[in-house]
Amino acid sequence: MRLLTHLAAALALGGVFACAAGLPAVTARDAQVSGVSLHELRSGRDRYVAKCSGCHRLYSPAAYDDDVWRFQVDDMTAKAKLTDDDVATILTYLTTMNGNESREVASRSAD
Ligand code: HEC
Secondary structure, eight states: OHHHHHHHHHHHHHHHHHHHHTSOOOOHHHHHHHOOOHHHHHHHHHHHHHHHSSSSOOOOGGGSOHHHHHHHHHHHTTTTTOOHHHHHHHHHHHHHHHHHHHHHHHHHHHO
16 A cells, blocks of 8 residues: 555646756767757756746757747747746757757668
8 A cells, every 4th residue: 555655646746847858958978069058958957947837838958949949039029028047048948959869860760
């Protein structure tokens, strides 16, 4: 019985964090490949989760190319009450992680 209770609690917690967990984690390799610091990429991801998950699901960075992300974030700036610094940091995260992810997939399937 106790085991079941623990399992249920673990499942419930998993559900709460599922949205943010679905986002690609920032790795040292992402920073190395992009030339953007790990600190800045992580800060962008944190702000994206904090500012953009209130009203709808978090879209994967890979969902849009750089230009479309610039448009989308601009469109959401007032809704999400973003500062200029938020916009810059969130866009750095989104436009870096979209590129890395698609390049990764492309180079793997070419093998
Ligand atoms: C106050 C609520 C709210 C917040 C906070 C918010 N959004 Fe939105 N978002 C909406 C609504 C409502 C729509 C649909 C209507 C529209 O496009 O204005 C939307 C639409 C979108 C779309 C378009 C989806 C499509 O199908 O074209 C994207 C992408 C998006 N939001 C990203 C973001 C990002 C990135 C942030 C954080 C910077 C954010 N949202 C924060 C309410 C919000």
